Amino acid sequence: MADRYTPREMLEKLVSFDTTCTRSNLALIDFVRDYLEGHGVACWVTPNAAGDKASLFANVGPMVEGGVVLSGHTDVVPVEGQDWTRDPWTLVEENGRLYGRGACDMKGFDALALAIVPEALEAGLKRPIQIALSYDEEDGMYGAPPMIERMQAELPMASAVIVGEPSRLAVVGAHKGxxxxxxxxxxxxxxxxxxxxxxxxxxxxxxxxxxxxxxxxxxxxxxxxxxxxxxxxxxxxxxxxxxxxxxxxxxxxxxxxxxxxxxxxxxxxxxxxxxxxxxxxxxxxxxxxxxxxxxxxxxxxxxxPPCAPEKNGAAEALLRRLTGDNASNAVSYATEAGLFQRVGYSTAVCGPGDIAQAHQPDEYIEVEQLEKGEAFMKRLVAHLSA
Ligand SMILES: [Zn+2]
Known part of the structure; x- marks a missing residue:
């Protein structure tokens, strides 16, 4: 029987891989591929030129157009020189917070996207969830462009891309480059x-x-x-x-x-x-x-590239429906959203956790944010199954 994980168990697993952007992420990618293929999900792994890092994308559900891309990065910023009071690679809960490098930026979102897969398959998706996990996001964003190019060749076009960078699940429609x-x-x-x-x-x-x-x-x-x-x-x-x-x-x-x-x-x-x-x-x-x-x-x-606000964008409209957030938000930090938008995807940013905790020593995500993120994923599955 294929493995199932709660979002927290999946986060614990992902945090246990030291995927500092200066090191290999292949152990994590292998784990994710085994997990997804165990559920019968097709995966495409694209290595970098040196062969020490790779991106992965997968199509969950039917191979048809109109799906939703859940985009995350697997790499994290270094812990060296930071004042950590705990092991960065072991997820620990304390006072309603889950501590670990990448817990917030952005293995929390990755874990939610992966943990929902068995439920999404059982729900009978009519349009797919396409999971896209990059490397080197924290170091030049070199991993996403070749992955996105291959996605466009291999997968039916999605109607929206959700980049799950921490926004406290607010809908962010624009950022600078x-x-x-x-x-x-x-x-x-x-x-x-x-x-x-x-x-x-x-x-x-x-x-x-x-x-x-x-x-x-x-x-x-x-x-x-x-x-x-x-x-x-x-x-x-x-x-x-x-x-x-x-x-x-x-x-x-x-x-x-x-x-x-x-x-x-x-x-x-x-x-x-x-x-x-x-x-x-x-x-x-x-x-x-x-x-x-x-x-x-x-x-x-x-x-x-910057992510420009879209007029009546499909991604923002979907996120408004899923989150109830009707405010217009923009952020000054950059994400991979501009890279997806550049090649024609409707794209917006929305993910659990607070950007203030990203890159910090003793990085954490609030348990409550992970729970809200899980409810968000369940609504997405319902939307794509209707
Ligand atoms: Zn990030």
């Missing part, structure tokens, strides 16, 4: 007394940073129409690291800085990348007039 860049400048070294004959990579980089800072001020002074739900209601542009130079009296040969752009819908990460690349080309051309060796290079470290 993350564009993370490294900009490297190359100069030409001369003595500082004849600085005009060289190019300083530090000055070149500083000019770029000042331009970015001006864009931030410009954005703040010009809130985007329809972005009132966001704080701030515009794209933010930030430089978090800056290094360069060798000595006080030499024009710097090299410098670099990191840029973090939080694209606010309706703006996109792609248009910001284009603007920044155009500025890089302009600064490089000006510097090359002094020395042809000068360079300004932009490297994309991570690119997570």
């Amino acid at each position: 993350i564009l993370e860049l490294i900009v490297r400048t190359k100069g030409f070294e001369t003595h500082s007394s004849i600085r005009h004959k060289g190019v300083s990579a530090v000055h070149l980089a500083a000019r770029f940073v000042t331009w970015l800072d001006d864009r931030q001020d410009e954005n703040l002074g010009r809130p985007l129409p329809g972005a009132e739900l966001f704080d701030p209601p515009c794209t933010s542009v930030h430089v978090g690291e800056f290094q360069g130079g060798e000595a006080h009296n030499i024009t710097a040969g090299r410098a670099w800085f990191s840029v973090d752009v939080r694209a606010c819908p309706p703006e996109t990460s792609a248009e910001w990348l284009e603007r920044i690349q155009a500025k890089a080309a302009e600064l490089e051309a000006a510097a090359q007039k002094i020395r042809p060796e000068a360079r300004v290079e932009v490297e994309v470290k991570a690119d997570v």
